[in-house]
Amino acid sequence: MKHHLNIIIIALRVVLFVAAIMCVFNLIQAYGFIQTDDPVAINEFFLNYFTAPKLSLGSLEQLGARYFFNIKWLAIGFTITYTALLVYGITGIIRLYKCLLKIEKGQMFYNEQGAQFRKVGATVIIFAKLKYVLFCFTGILSYLDISTFFKQLPAFLTLYLVGKLIFIMSYITEKGEFIQEENELTI
C-alpha cells in the first residue's frame, strides 16, 4: 500500500514540476509575443499544438485578417489562458497531493477528506473541459484546424474519467469516514 502511494506521490511531484515549468515557459512565450511581432515565431509556437493547413505564411496572415482577429493577440491570449488553466490544475494537484500525504502518514480516513476529494475531482473535470474548449477554439481560429476536436479527445476523456474516478473515491472516503467514526464510538 505504502509503496504504491509513494509512487503516486512521486508522480504527482513530477506533474507539479512539469506544470510549473510549462507555466513559466508559457508566460515567457506570452512576453516574447508582446515584445516582438514575429509571425514566424507565432507560427512555430502554434505548430507545437495544431496542424497548419497547406498554405503559405502570407496566406495564413490573410486568413487571420479574414477572421477579424490578430494572430499575435490570439497567441498571447492562448498562452495566458493556458497558463491560468495550468495554475488552476496545479491547485487541484496540490490538494490531491496533501490528501495522499495524510493517507501515507496513516490517516486512512479523516474529517473533510470526502469534501477535499470532491473538490479535486471537480477541478480535474473542469480543467479537462476548459482545456478541450481552449484548444478547439484556438485551433479553429489559428489554422481552421478541425482535427483538434478529435486530437484533443483522448486527453480530454482521460482527464475526465480520472476526475470521475476521484469523485467516486470521494464517496468511498465519505462512507469510510462515517464507518470509522461509528466504529470508534462503539463501546
Next chain:
Amino acid sequence: MPIIINLDVMLAKRKMRSNELAEKVGITTANLSILKTGKAKAIRFSTLEAICEILECQPGDIMEYIPEKET
C-alpha cells in the same frame, strides 16, 4: 439522541467508581466516559452484558428511551 444513559445513577447506587467499572468490564476509562456522556453511537452486547453483570442490573436500568420533543 433520545436514548439516555443512566450509568452515573447506577454507579452511585452501587457506590462504584468509573475507573473500577471500566477495569472490570475491560474497556478504557475514555470509552466509558464516551458512554456516560451519551456520545457513543453503539454498544456491543458483550459490553452491555459485562456492565449488567458487574452492576447487577438490567439494561433498562442503565439506559432509557425518551422521545424527542417536537419543536
